[in-house]
Amino acid sequence: MSFSVSELSALTSANGFTLWHYRTADDRATVLAPGYFAAAATYLLPGDIVIVQAADATAMVPIRGGTLPGSGVTVDGSGSTPALLRSATLRVDVMLSAAAAARAIQLDALPALLFANDPLPVGATITGPVTQVTFSLRNSAGVDVVPAKTVAVAGGRASTTFIAPPPAGGYRIRVIETGDPTLATFSPPFAVAQPPRLLIEAGGSLLLENGALLLL
Structure with missing residues (x-):
């Protein structure tokens, strides 16, 4: 050729x-x-x-x-295709910008005296970009005693109402940011008391409402 x-x-x-x-x-x-x-x-x-x-x-x-x-x-000597290599160094600059946003949840004080089956209002003041929080009522073992409630944050506030559980001590209210459970807070432990009973007088004795004799 x-x-x-x-x-x-x-x-x-x-x-x-x-x-x-x-x-x-x-x-x-x-x-x-x-x-x-x-x-x-x-x-x-x-x-x-x-x-x-x-x-x-x-x-x-x-x-x-x-x-x-x-x-x-x-x-x-084999006649195979030569390999031509080309190398280059590319410089890449990456710039990231971020802004810190403070977030906080502060629970309201609970009622001083609670009786079983009474309404238990709970509320919290919310700081920062938090749109939803979840309230739960836990016993001393850390187990929810009633279903948790998720509520929207409006004007920096969120609130709901539970029914007070059976009489016992060590209950706590827990509230977390629904989208980020790492932001959470607990109330101090509190107790729920037995509801008071009525006393009546009969024959010069005071009686409980169930008829049991109360000696004074």
Whole structure:
């Protein structure tokens, strides 16, 4: 075969020097013969280098005057495709901006005296971007004794009402931000008392409302 200009392509060029690539089914000896690149005399200049991918080898061939190739250097005797690697360092700047937003939940004080089955109002003052909170009523073991209630925050306030549980001590109100349970607060422990009973007088004795005798 003879030289084919369509298989010749420039890889890079700078300061009057060009690095070329040429692929052919001819062997390396044919490509290095004088006059093989004559048809490319207008492209190839003295000092240029051609990476020749021939049938039997891949070589780097310098171009002398008059498109006469030098002996070159065999890169790969198998004729396989050369691997051309290019590396670069890219600088990436990332800028993040953030603003701190304070959040807080402050529970209202609970009634001083609570009796079983009485309404138990609970409320909290909310600071910061909190839209919902969840109230729960827990016993001394940390277990909810009634279903928790989720309410919306409006004007920095949230409130709801529970029914006081059976008489016992160690109850606590817990309130958390619904969207972020890490923001939470507890009330101090409180007790629920037995409701008072009525006393009546009969025959000079005071009686409980269930008829049991109370001695004074």
